[in-house]
Amino acid sequence: MLKSYDELRKVDVKPFCKERDGIPYLNWAKCIELLRKHGAENVYFEPIPDENTGSSLRMTNVIFSDKNGVTNRCYETRIKVVIDDKEYIMQSPVMNGTNPVKDNSMSQIRVWNSMCRSFVKCVAIHTGLGFDIWVKGENAQEIEIPDTLQKLASKSKIDTIKSLCISHGLDGDAWVYRNGKTWDTLTEKEAAQMLNALKQRYGDE
Structure with missing residues (x-):
């Protein structure tokens, strides 16, 4: 039987993490291994294809361009995560670090990476395993803005x-x-x- 949320949150996953953009990242396979080590008997994730295209990649119908004329849409993936008798759905953007992946750099590996990251994050949210690395990661991406900027925007x-x-x-x-x-x-x-x-x-x- 899988350990409780509080117990799994105390598990130190840092020794199993690699750094990406200065932020610790837990590999999806190691995440499954740790869950099994702490009581889970059945753990996996699978893509939920877009209902209209059958593709693992989901996208908006709105196309826009950046300042360099590179076209883009909002791209996301959706997965089903199964941990023993529980199922969770997680949808996440396709990102390159902190930036969205654009049309000229979209690839199957980007889609796969999005689903893997989504899986690890879903596990952290629902089981507590690795949750603290996400807290630190989210805080690291926030830009501090001085509280003195209280005048009306230009x-x-x-x-x-x-x-x-x-x-x-x-x-x-x-x-x-x-x-x-x-x-x-x-x-x-x-x-x-x-x-x-x-x-x-x-x-x-």
Whole structure:
């Protein structure tokens, strides 16, 4: 029987990790091995194909271009994770480090890597195994923005955000309103956070 969440979270997975972009990464095969070592009898994951294409790669219908004219879509994979009598579904973006994979560098290995990363993350979320390396990894990717940036965002910065939202098929108005703000009350700090979020997801400069 698989150990509890609290017990598995205490398992030190660092000796089994490799570093990628300065962040510890647990290999999918080692993840399965550790789960079995701590009580699991049946562990695997498999892709859930896109209902329309039959492909393991899922994509939006919206095509956009970056500043260099490279076309892209939002690409994701979805997998089913089975651990003994439990099943979990995990959907994740296809990423290259902290940047999205674009059309000119998409490959089968990118899709496979996305599913493997999704599996390890799903295991961490639901079982606790390796959860702390994800906490540290997420914190490492956050960019600190000074709290002093409380003045209202400049018109040029707001125009930039609106333009990027349009190019990526995002509803900028809804994004702002969901956070209890309007374009007129958006601060420099909040605008910087939005731009950072866009950069992290789409690679915009």
